[in-house]
Amino acid sequence: MTVLTEDTGNTETRTSAAEPQQARRRRKPLGTRAYKVFRVAALVAVVLFLIAPLFWMLLASFKTNVDIYDTGKSFLFTPTGENYANVLQRNNYFVFIFNSFWVAFVSTVLSLVLGVPAAYAMSRFTMHRSALVVLMARVIPGVSLLVPWYYVFSNLKMVGGFEVLILSHMFVSLPLIVYIMMSYFDSLPLELEESAQVDGLTPIGAFRRITLPLAVSGIATAGILSFIFSWNNFMFALVLSGSKTKTLPVAIFDFVSYASIDWGGLMAAATVVTIPIMIIALFTQKYIVSGLTAGATKG
Amino acid sequence: MSVLTPPRSAHSRRAGRTPGARPGFSAWANRHRKWLFAAPAMIFVGVLIVFPLAWTVYLSLTDSQGSVRAASEFVGVQNYLTVLSDVERFWPAVGRTLSFTGVALACEVVLGMGIALLLWRPFRGEKWVRVAILLPLVATPVAVGMMWRLIFDPNIGFINQLLGMVGIPPQPWLSGQDTALGTTIFMDVWQWTPMVVLILLAGLTSLSEEPDEAARMDGANAFQRFFFITLPLMMPTVIVAILLRGIDALKTFDILYATKGKGGGSFHEVETLNVYAYGLSFDYNQYGLSSAVLILFFMIIIGTMWLLTMRKKAVSK
Numbered sequence: 001m002t003v004l005t006e007d008t009g010n011t012e013t014r015t016s017a018a019e020p021q022q023a024r025r026r027r028k029p030l031g032t033r034a035y036k037v038f039r040v041a042a043l044v045a046v047v048l049f050l051i052a053p054l055f056w057m058l059l060a061s062f063k064t065n066v067d068i069y070d071t072g073k074s075f076l077f078t079p080t081g082e083n084y085a086n087v088l089q090r091n092n093y094f095v096f097i098f099n100s101f102w103v104a105f106v107s108t109v110l111s112l113v114l115g116v117p118a119a120y121a122m123s124r125f126t127m128h129r130s131a132l133v134v135l136m137a138r139v140i141p142g143v144s145l146l147v148p149w150y151y152v153f154s155n156l157k158m159v160g161g162f163e164v165l166i167l168s169h170m171f172v173s174l175p176l177i178v179y180i181m182m183s184y185f186d187s188l189p190l191e192l193e194e195s196a197q198v199d200g201l202t203p204i205g206a207f208r209r210i211t212l213p214l215a216v217s218g219i220a221t222a223g224i225l226s227f228i229f230s231w232n233n234f235m236f237a238l239v240l241s242g243s244k245t246k247t248l249p250v251a252i253f254d255f256v257s258y259a260s261i262d263w264g265g266l267m268a269a270a271t272v273v274t275i276p277i278m279i280i281a282l283f284t285q286k287y288i289v290s291g292l293t294a295g296a297t298k299g
Numbered sequence: 300m301s302v303l304t305p306p307r308s309a310h311s312r313r314a315g316r317t318p319g320a321r322p323g324f325s326a327w328a329n330r331h332r333k334w335l336f337a338a339p340a341m342i343f344v345g346v347l348i349v350f351p352l353a354w355t356v357y358l359s360l361t362d363s364q365g366s367v368r369a370a371s372e373f374v375g376v377q378n379y380l381t382v383l384s385d386v387e388r389f390w391p392a393v394g395r396t397l398s399f400t401g402v403a404l405a406c407e408v409v410l411g412m413g414i415a416l417l418l419w420r421p422f423r424g425e426k427w428v429r430v431a432i433l434l435p436l437v438a439t440p441v442a443v444g445m446m447w448r449l450i451f452d453p454n455i456g457f458i459n460q461l462l463g464m465v466g467i468p469p470q471p472w473l474s475g476q477d478t479a480l481g482t483t484i485f486m487d488v489w490q491w492t493p494m495v496v497l498i499l500l501a502g503l504t505s506l507s508e509e510p511d512e513a514a515r516m517d518g519a520n521a522f523q524r525f526f527f528i529t530l531p532l533m534m535p536t537v538i539v540a541i542l543l544r545g546i547d548a549l550k551t552f553d554i555l556y557a558t559k560g561k562g563g564g565s566f567h568e569v570e571t572l573n574v575y576a577y578g579l580s581f582d583y584n585q586y587g588l589s590s591a592v593l594i595l596f597f598m599i600i601i602g603t604m605w606l607l608t609m610r611k612k613a614v615s616k
Contacts (some may be wrong), residue, residue, distance in 0.1 A: 039417055039422075042413075042417055043417055043418075043422075043428055046414055046417070046428070046431070046432075047427070047428055047431040049489070050431045050432065050434065050435050050489070050493070051431050051434065053446055053447065053450055053489065054434060054435070054438070054446070056446070056449075056450055056457055057442075057446040057449070060449060068449075068455060069454075069455050071455065071460050074457065074460065114339050114340040114343055115340055117335075117336035117337070117339075117340075118336055118337045118339065118340035118341065120336055121332065121333050121334075121335075121336035121337040122337055124333075125333045127333070127337060130337055130341055133341060133344060133345065133348075134340060134341060134344050136344075136348060137344050137347075137348055138546065139546055139600055139601070139604065140348060140352065140597065141550050141572075141573055141576065141593060141596055141597060141600070142550070142552070143552075143573060143576045143577045143580060143589070143593060144351065144352065144355045144576070144590070144593040144594075144596075144597065145347065145348070145351040145352075146580065146581075147351075147354075147355065147358065147580050147586055147589070147590070148350065148351035148354040148355065149347075149351060151354075151368070155368075167347070170343070171344070171347050171348075174340060174343065174344060175344070178340060202325065202329045203329050203332055204325075204328060204329050204332055207332075228437050231439070232437075232438075232439045232440060232441075232553075234439075234440065234441050234552070234553045234556075234557070235552050235553065235556075235577070238556075239581060248439070249439055249440075249441040249442070249553070252439075252441050252442055252445060252557075253441055253556075253557060255445075256445070256448075261448075263449055263455075266445055266449070267445070267446070267449060269442075269445075270439075270442035270443075270445045270446055271442075273439045273441075273442045274438045274439055274442050274443075277437050277438070277439065278434055278437060278438070280437075281433050281434070281436075281437040282430060282433075285429065285430065285433055288433060288436075288437070289429075289433070289497055289501075292436075292494060292497050292498070293497050293498050293500075293501035296498045296501055296502065296536060296539045296540065296543070
């Protein structure tokens with residue numbers, strides 16, 4: 001990679017040094033200056049488009065409902081923490097935060113335990129048909145699974161417990177993890193394991209001591225994404241959670257079932273859900289990007 | 300390697316054919332590691348999919364309703380006939396699903412390509428733009444729906460406030476019968492264009508520089524270079540992006556249910572197949588009918604995927 005970049009760099013300098021005239025003519029149709037201005041403007045517009053709504057939500061969460069209804073106070077108002085106090089204390093959001101965290105955490109760990117070895121086997125033995133079975137889970141509409149699950153689990157008196165929620169979220173996490181880890185294992189050279197086996201390790205030993213440590217960043221990627229997807233999941237929790245296991249997205253949804261909407265409180269609640277996940281995203285940006293684009297550029 | 304082979308196979312014959320393995324459980328485990336590793340995940344997914352899917356097929360052939368435990372009778376393809384002849388709810392829902400997905404995808408791919416091209420070459424402050432791109436992507440869809448509900452509110456929303464400044468009368472947005480679906484498409488575009496950007500950007504960075512450079516030498520302008528060089532080379536990646544996004548867009552539920560509630564609003568204005576099937580199952584307990592809708596929905600998804608995969612193969616060749 002570095003060699004390539006250097007190469008093009010060199011060619012570029014050489015051409016422009018030897019034939020400055022031609023270089024200028026070459027760029028002229030584009031209008032370098034104009035393009036630069038356009039690019040900056042476009043980038044600013046993109047960032048504004050993506051950030052402004054979130055900023056608006058954050059602003060509203062610090063307004064009283066009177067200020068929200070007053071269009072003259074869009075940006076100038078006296079901030080209040082009342083909405084957050086309401087949401088966190090009176091509406092028991094700490095419980096929902098814990099529920100969301102616990103379900104996302106356990107389902108991610110269990111999915112990793114099941115998914116990483118499976119992805120390894122599917123990658124190394126090119127089990128395309130088996131991989132397809134697991135990936136089918138990404139395609140099936142969730143509702144078609146919910147009716148049978150609801151029937152079975154309500155007969156087992158498990159609806160409203162954490163186990164069902166965790167199982168249903170694993171159903172989303174596991175295919176995701178298998179998908180990401182397969183493309184990660186595909187990119188790890190086979191030679192390392194082979195030489196470890198020549199040196200006397202068993203195949204499983206080579207997987208445990210050589211491949212797994214090398215795959216740590218892939219596992220981190222898969223784990224983080226699986227956590228985020230589980231944290232954001234709404235439909236499964238809507239049906240399968242009970243009053244004790246309600247997760248944050250469902251709690252927010254319940255907020256608007258009353259006749260008039262408490263906008264300040266709703267925005268505070270929405271902020272409480274999104275902030276933790278955004279902080280995680282900020283610190284693990286690199287992993288999230290590589291996970292979301294996994295396998296996208298292969299032929 | 301070949302020099303080492305004879306002693307290894309001699310040793311391994313004793314130890315269960317796998318090189319270096321100890322006898323007993325470990326040898327067995329090593330020999331069967333392929334299935335030992337893959338089976339737990341496959342059994343988990345299999346039990347959680349195959350059984351419910353088979354059940355859905357069975358339910359779609361019965362008149363099950365009210366309670367899943369209530370006795371139901373086998374009615375053959377009656378549910379499918381009912382659903383397929385239903386021009387009030389089912390076919391409009393099919394139309395909404397397809398137009399939601401089609402319009403959202405078209406906007407996301409065009410915008411996504413534009414933004415990816417803007418980000419392609421390094422620049423100062425790139426880090427911050429990348430953060431901005433990531434935030435909508437990870438935000439909880441239900442919270443995003445609530446956020447837009449406030450921003451698009453006809454009376455107090457910021458959008459109408461902005462329009463008022465330039466003299467455009469307030470629009471009903473989510474509460475309008477004709478504007479609701481478009482507004483939810485806008486939300487989907489806001490949240491998921493970044494995903495398309497990331498995928499296309501990964502594709503762009505992996506492109507080789509030479510064809511572009513050669514075209515530049517031959518005097519092609521930026522537009523020619525994009526349409527005749529970059530875009531054809533990017534086609535496989537574009538189709539992957541459409542495939543990944545398309546599956547999720549067809550199944551969109553969270554923002555629709557969060558912004559319009561049961562039945563996709565009082566006039567079903569944002570009722571897609573997924574929302575319709577959910578409503579039939581859990582708001583009206585019509586399990587037989589909803590299962591038939593789901594099976595048809597599933598066939599639409601599979602069909603779309605199949606078409607796209609075929610297209611990708613054709614493009615990659």
